[in-house]
Amino acid sequence: MLRTVTVKNGMIQGLPAADPRITSFKGIPFAAPPVGENRWRAPQPASDWEGVFRAFEFGPISLQAPTGVDQNDIYTREWAVDPDIPMSEDCLYLNVWTPARSPDERLPVFVWYFGGGLQVGNTADSPCLYGTLEEVCRSVIRQKWSLMVSGSRAGGSS
Numbered sequence: 001m002l003r004t005v006t007v008k009n010g011m012i013q014g015l016p017a018a019d020p021r022i023t024s025f026k027g028i029p030f031a032a033p034p035v036g037e038n039r040w041r042a043p044q045p046a047s048d049w050e051g052v053f054r055a056f057e058f059g060p061i062s063l064q065a066p067t068g069v070d071q072n073d074i075y076t077r078e079w080a081v082d083p084d085i086p087m088s089e090d091c092l093y094l095n096v097w098t099p100a101r102s103p104d105e106r107l108p109v110f111v112w113y114f115g116g117g118l119q120v121g122n123t124a125d126s127p128c129l130y131g132t133l134e135e136v137c138r139s140v141i142r143q144k145w146s147l148m149v150s151g152s153r154a155g156g157s158s
Helices: 074-079 133-143
Strands: 004-007 010-013 023-029 052-054 093-098 110-112
Touching: none
Parallel strands: 010 052
Antiparallel strands: 004 010, 023 093, 093 110
16 A cells, blocks of 8 residues: 655655555645744745654644534534644644555545634544545545635635
């Protein structure tokens, strides 16, 4: 299986997903942290890293009100803020899942960005977390999912 890839910013190492035929790459920075002079401005490019980026854990959750976790409440069960993942303004990370076995395979990948309009959502909310390869592929095809980018961060055109 493809567990290490090279992208614009450097090398990334992933881990087997729940289905070992899938590799998950978690917590990949897609922009510079939106803090300090970058706060409420258009996203800036992510910095390059040296060595291999270990994409093993989800990135921080954007700052939001914690909902609590009540397994009897559909809202908190489905959209609860995971207490095990830290919150931070530095929250511009994405996750990628792929069944590719080599960089030469031209297969689709599943990329998960969070939304939430500065109220809810995080990168660990992905529908791809626990399914098998077949379940994920069937869901993507049946739902005809597509990536929609919404303006949950302020920014201008570039």
